[in-house]
Amino acid sequence: MKGLVALPILLFFSCFTSSFTTSLAADTIAANQNITDDGKTIVSSGGNYGMGFFSPGNSTKRYFGIWYNKISKGRVVWVANRETPIADKSGVFKVDERGILMLYNQNNSLIWSSNSSRQARNPVAQLLETGNLVVRNVDDNSLENIFWQSFHHPGNTFLPGMKVGRIAPGLDVIISSWKSADDPSPGKYVFVVDPKRLELVVNDNSDLRSRSGPWNGIGFSGLPYLKPDPIYNYTFVFNDEIAYFTYDLFNISVITTLVLYEDGIMNRLTWIDRTNNWIVYASAPADNCDNYNLCGAYGRCNIGTSPACSCLNRFVPKNQAQWQKADWSGGCIRRTPLDCKIGDGFIKYSNVKLPQGNNWMVNISMTTEECRAECLKNCSCMAYANSDLRGKGSGCFIWFDQDLIDIRQYTDDGQDLYIRMAASEAAAANQDQGGSEGNNKVGVVVGSILASLFVVCLGICLFIRKKKKQRKRDATSHGRSRMEQIPENSFPISHQDEDLDLPHYDFTTLAKATNNFSFTNFLGEGGFGPVYKGVFNDGQEIAVKRLSKESRQGLDEFMNEVKCIAQLQHRNLVKLLGYCIQQDEKILIYEYMPKKSLDFYINDQKQSKLLDWPKRIHIINGISRGLLYLHQDSRLRIIHRDLKPSNILLDDEMNPKISDFGMARSFGGNETGANTKRVVGTYGYMSPEYAIDGLFSIKSDVFSFGVLVLEIVSGKRNRGFNHPGHQLNLLGHAWKLFKEGKPLELVDNLVVETCNLTEVMRSIHVGLLCVQHSPEDRPSMSTVVLMLSGEGTLPQPTEPGFFTERKLIDASSSSSKPESCSVNEVTITLIDAR
Ligand SMILES: *[C@@H]1O[C@H](CO)[C@@H](O)[C@H](O)[C@H]1NC(C)=O
Ligand SMILES: *[C@@H]1O[C@H](CO)[C@@H](O)[C@H](O)[C@H]1NC(C)=O
Ligand SMILES: *[C@@H]1O[C@H](CO)[C@@H](O)[C@H](O)[C@H]1NC(C)=O
C-alpha cells in the first residue's frame, strides 16, 4: 500500500529535485529535514493521520502532535511536548543523524526529544497509516528494527494496533489522561495493565479506581461490553515477563478508538460520517458498581438492586449497624466460620466479576479439578476460578487472600467463582441447587413455581372456556357439532370468582361525552371500530371504542372477553375503564392517551424531535415489558398479532402503552368469517411465516417488535423506506449497516446528541435478532427484556426475514388483503392456556 503511493512521488522527486540525495514520500522526514509551524503537515500514506503543530481546545499554546486527518473534527491522538508547550509559532521539529526526534523553539533551545538506546545509520521518521510515528533506517521497513515509535509513548489515546501494558521486560506502556481539553499534560488518571493480576486498571493518582478482573481467555469478567465484535478483535498476551492488551480493527477505515478522559473514564469513541460527529460507544468504569471495592470484602455490587451492595449468599455484614447506614466498607463475613480441620468445601458463585488478589496465583496448565484440589489442600486458599473460559474452561486462578474484594454480581455476564466455605454450608448449598449461589435463584425459582401454579389453575379454567368457544365455532364452520362430547357442566366457571369492578356505562352518557360520536371527536380507526375522544362531566378524558356492528359477537361472548381484557393489567398496556352494552351497541372505554400514538412521531421530522434518545429507549423498554406480559406473565398467553406504531399509545409522561391487545383474539367472532373482511396484522410488521403461511406464534409478535425497535432507533418506517444506494427496506438496510460494522449509521440524526451508544448498539442488535427469518432464531420476549437491560451475550444475527419485502407485497393498509397471501386463520392458535 505504502509502496504504491510512494512510487510516483519518488519519481517526481528524482526528476525535479536533484538536490535530495534520498527521495522521500509525504509521510516521511529525513535527517536534517524539518517541520516548521507554518501550516506544513505530514500526512500518512492513505491519509488517515496528519502530523504537525496545533493548539488544543481554547489554548493558544503550540504543541506538536498527530491527529485524525480525514475527518472534520479531527481529534489529536498523540502529543510530543505534552508538558512543554511552545508559546509562539517558532517551533521546529526534526530528526537528527542519530535518529532522535527533536523539538526546538525560536531561541533554538530543545523543548522535547525522543530517546533511543540504539543509534540509526540513516534515519527517517515516518507517520504510518495506523497513526504510529516511527523512526527507522531509511532502507529498513521492518517493524522489528524500529528505533523509536510513538505507540510506546502514548498520551490519552489507545489507538487500534497499540499494545498497552508490559510489552517487554522493563517497558511499560501506559495511557494517561490530559489535564483538560486545553492542556495535554498528564492529568490525574492512568490506564495501565497490572502484569501480576493480568487485568486492566484505571488509577486515580496512585489509588486504584476501577479494575476489569483478570483476563479469562475471552475477555475480562468486569468488562461485559468487551465481546467479540464485527469491528475489532482484541487479545491479552501474557507470560512470566510480559502482559499487555491490544486490539485491531478488521477494517482500518473504521474510525474508532479508546480515549481516557480527564474524568478518569475510558471511552470508546466512534466517528459517524453521516452525522459528522464523534459518539461515545462504551465507557469504563460504566456505573457505580465499577468503583473499586464499593461493597467491601465478600460484598457484591449489583447495579440492579437498591442498595447496590449486599453480602454474598451465606455471608453476613461484619458490622450490621454500619452496613445498615450504607457504610459497606466493613464488608461481610461467613455466617458459618471455616474449619479447615473438619474439612471445608466450595460453593459456586455464578456470574460475578472475579475479586482482586494480592496474594494469588495463576497456572494456565491446570485442569479445573487440579485447581480445586490445589485450593482445597491449603487452608489459606480462599477461592479458585478458571483462568481460561474457552471451551469447557481450564486453567487456575487461586486466591490466598483472607478477604476477597471488589466482587460484582451480574445477571448473565461475569464468570463462576468457587469460594471456600464451611463443610456444612457447602453441603447445604449443593443440596439446594447444585452448588450455585450466584443470583438468589432459589427464591426466584420457588416464587415462579408458585406463580405458575396459580397461573395454571386460572389458565385451565380459561382454556376450557376457550375450547368450548372454539368448539362452538368449529361446530358452525364444519357443520357438525362436537358439543356432546363435552358436557356443559364440565366448565366450572362461576361468575362470582371472575366478577370484576368494571363499570358499565350508559350509552347516553357516552354519547354525551363524545359529542354524539361526532366527527370532531374522532381519534382514529382502531381494530374493530372507530375510536372517539370523550370527556365525562367530571372532566376525565376517555377514549371510546365503538365496536362495529359486524363484530357479530354474542352478548355472553362479549362479556367474557371484556372480563378477560379487564384482567390484563400492566403499566404498558392501555387500561380498560369500562364498557357499555345497549341493544346492539358494544362499546369499550379506555384511558385517554394525550400524546397520541408512536405513529405520530415516526417519520415526522418535526414530531420526532420530541423523542430524544432517553425517551426512545424508555419506549422500547416499555413495549418489551408490555409484550412480555401479554406473552408470558399474564394469565393468558396473548398474541397481539398487530403490533405497529399506531397501536403504541403514549401517556403524558411518554410511557408507552400497547393497545388493541387481545382484540384480535377477543373480537374475531367467527374467525374464518371475520377474517375475510380484515387481514389481521399489517404488512411491514408481519413475520414471513405469518404473512405467507398464516402461521403465527409469540415469535411473530417478536418479529413485529423488532421492526418497531428499528423504526424507533432510525426514526424511519420500514414500509416505504427508501435509500438511494439499494433496494432494501429498513430491515435490510439495518442488516447491511450492521454487517459492515457501522450499525450506528442507522441512528436517527435527531437523537445522535442525546444517545447512549451502548443502548443504541444493543437496541439495534436486539432489533435484528427479533426480525430473524426463522421463528426459532428469534429470542422470546423474556430474553429480549434481559438483552435490552444490558445483560447477556447477544448472539450474532443473520440476514433478517423480509429484508426486501417491498418486492414481495405492497398492500397499502391493514384493511386489504393481498391475493399472494393465504392467511389460514383456522390453524391459528390465538390463546394458549399456561
Ligand atoms: C528547515 O528546513 C529548511 C529546508 O531544508 C531550511 O531552509 C531551514 O533552515 C530549516 N529550519 C530550521 C530551523 O532548521
Ligand atoms: C472554549 O471556550 C468556549 C467559550 O468559552 C467554551 O464554550 C468551550 O467549551 C471551550 N472549549 C474547550 C475545549 O475548552
Ligand atoms: C526565548 O525567547 C523568548 C522570547 O523571544 C524569551 O522570552 C525567552 O527568555 C527565551 N528563552 C531562552 C531560554 O533563552
Ligand SMILES: *[C@@H]1O[C@H](CO)[C@@H](O)[C@H](O)[C@H]1NC(C)=O
Ligand atoms: C533517555 O534514556 C536514558 C536512559 O535510557 C535516560 O537516562 C534519559 O533521561 C532519557 N532521556 C530522555 C530525554 O527521555
Ligand SMILES: *[C@@H]1O[C@H](CO)[C@@H](O)[C@H](O)[C@H]1NC(C)=O
Ligand atoms: C486480529 O485479526 C487479524 C486478522 O485475522 C490478525 O492478524 C490479528 O493478529 C488479530 N489481532 C488480535 C489482537 O487478535
Ligand SMILES: *[C@@H]1O[C@H](CO)[C@@H](O)[C@H](O)[C@H]1NC(C)=O
Ligand atoms: C472498509 O470500510 C470502508 C468505509 O466504510 C469501505 O468502503 C470498505 O469497503 C471497507 N472494506 C472492507 C474490506 O470491508
Ligand SMILES: *[C@@H]1O[C@H](CO)[C@@H](O)[C@H](O)[C@H]1NC(C)=O
Ligand atoms: C501448573 O500446573 C501443572 C499441572 O498441575 C504443574 O505441572 C506445574 O508445575 C504448575 N506450574 C506451576 C508454576 O506451579
Ligand SMILES: *[C@@H]1O[C@H](CO)[C@@H](O)[C@H](O)[C@H]1NC(C)=O
Ligand atoms: C499455602 O499457600 C500459601 C500461599 O501460597 C503458602 O505460603 C503456604 O506455604 C501454603 N501452605 C501449605 C500448607 O502448602
